[in-house]
Amino acid sequence: MNRRFLPRAAPLKLICLVLVALVLLSGFSYRIITTRADLQQVSYAPSPHTIALGHPTFEDVKEYERTLPQHRLSVLAAKPRPRYLFFPSEAWGTGWNNVFQEQLLNTHLAYLANRGYVFVDYIARDHPPFPDELPDGTRHMLHIPMNALTSGPTGGGSWGEGANPGAPLPVSKDWWISSCPASETVEVQLADTMKELNITDSTTGEERLVRWAEKLRSIEAECVTIIGGSPFDYMFIGGDKVLSIWAADGNYSYGNSPTLKQYAWSPLVTRAIARNFALISSDSVPPALSPTLSRITTTPGAGSAHSPYPLNAFSPLRAAAPPIRGLLGLHLRRGDYEEHCNNLAWWGAGFNAWNAFGEPPARETGRFPPLPDYLSQHTNESRFDAALRHCWPSPEIIVERARAVRAEAHGQQLSTVYMATNGKPEWVTDVAAKLRADGWDMVSSSVQMQLSRDEFAVSQAVDMGVLVAAETFIGVGFSSLTSNVVQLRLAGGRDPNTSRFW
Known part of the structure; x- marks a missing residue:
């Protein structure tokens, strides 16, 4: 996005293999491990490639993950x-939100099993x-720790009250x-097991979930890996x-699962939203975003993007935290979506995942949250044109839709707007001006966010944290980012009528 940012006892051989694997896979170098106890004393140092490219090291996040209680010897x-x-x-080579959709469902499956x-880290x-890309032409992709994005159960956080008391907490790949x-x-082979469980293209998602959970529960081995996907x-x-x-x-319900009910954004995301809170509200920073005073410094400049407060001063931001009063969050995907929207329209694609709760067939079942919007067509409008309107709204449609949702x-009392967007600054400025002219008191966007380098690396999650916290949200029905915002809003207790689409 266009943003400004400021600058069991194990043999020694096994331990050495672990060391090599960690270095290769994470982009960090490790001091020598000589005993099993040293696994609790691993120290991280940025690799030369990370230094050369100026990538954030996330050392504080890695330390946070290392010291999770389930990582004790x-x-x-x-x-x-x-x-x-x-x-x-798991999904790779796609954007983070496609990957994250899969990771959340896999967390739920593991819990049931x-x-x-x-x-794992997200590899960008x-x-x-x-x-x-390094000067020699080789590529060194950024590795973003899970807890730079989320600190809910998927990142090793608590399952919360009411969950299965014997359910193991998620652990890092290092562990x-x-x-x-x-x-x-x-090793469980995905394709073979699909055949064994008689799962076909016509099998419902619920049947798929139940059969896989029963299969995995029946395996006595402590360590199981699924080969060939998920x-x-x-x-x-x-x-x-x-x-x-x-x-x-029953307990198989994903909508009522601790995976979603206990979802929380990472302290890194929380910190970024807290520091930029004046962009999205004229109210005081709410308790859910406020840092712990005993852990912040009074050094001049502290708390800025140049010198942000330490992560341990912030608690993960729960999706169930109270919404930000008066805020309308907008997801406006631009850039590559111009071509992608055309492709989606030609393919006849429908709304992504949980965004389809508003489609008439889903609503008529009475089983799902009744979202008010769906991929509708105007009189004499082709499905292609309807899809483009929903996927790539013009500035005029954006202003008109925001006005209608406000009414x-x-x-x-919706009065402020936050635009989560990767649009060009001049386009964003134009849309913001049109919204202000239409009576909105405050209009801000991703472009104005002041982010440190590590926060900028997870800026998509920062935007999503704001969109989940908004009183009302308008998103792109074809988008996995919007779909994740919708499911987290629903899990956090937001009224289905407050999640809308273009």
Whole structure:
């Protein structure tokens, strides 16, 4: 986006292999590990490539992950030991939100299987936030730790009250490598298991979830890895079969799962929103975003993008936190979406995943949150033109739609607008001027966010944190970012009528 940013006892051989794997996979270098106990003393240092490219190191986030309670050596001595589930071939090569949709569902599956989900870094192959090509032409992709994005259960956070008390907490890939050697790991082949479980293209998402959970629960091995992808890849998530998972029976329900109900944005995201809060509201910074005073410094310049407060001064921002009064959040995807919207229109694509709750067939079941909007067509309007209108709204449509949603907002006094966008600054300035002329008191955007380098690397999540917190939201129905915002708003208790589409 266009933003400003400121600058069990194990043999030694196994430990060495772990060390090499960590160096290669994470982009960090590690001091020598000579004993099992040293696994609790790993120190991180940026690689030469990271330094050369000026990428953020996320050392504080890595430390946060390393010290999660489920990463203590005493866990390995427990009887019985926790059971884990690793997806080494989760979605990759796509944008973060496509990957994250899959990771959230895999977290839910692991929970149902009574296994700890293994979380990994996000590798910014697609839409990298920084240049990542070295002078010799080789590419060194940025690795973003999960807890730079989310600190909910998917990032190792608590399952919360009411969850299965025996459910293992998710763990990092580093922990998986150190505690699940290949000789003790059972490999489950995705394609073979799909056939075994009689899962076809006509199988509902709920049936798929239940059969996989039962299969994984029945495996006695502590360490299980699924080879060849995952049951919920982005192609499956993009279709309407995924919807039945939301309202699955009993504990299988994704919509009521601790994965979503306990969702929280990372302290890094929280810090960025807190510092930029004046852009989105004239109110005081709410408690959910306020730093712990005892952990901030009074050094001149502290708390700025140049010298941000330490992450341990901020708590993860729960999706269930109270909304920001009067705020209308807009998702306005531009850039590559101009071509992508045309492709989606030609393909006859429908709204992405949870955005389809508003489609008449979904609403008529009475099982799902009744979103008020769907991919509608005006009289004498082709489906192609309707899709473009929903996917690529003009400035005039944006102003008109925002005005209509403001008028329909029951019990809300919407007065401010935040535009989450990767549009060119001049386009954003034009739309903002038109919105102000239409009576909005404050209009701000991604372009104005003052972000430190590590915050800029997760700026998409910063935008999403604002959109989830807004009283009302208008998004792009075809977008996985919008779909993730919608599911987190619903899980956080927002009225379905406050999640709208262009």
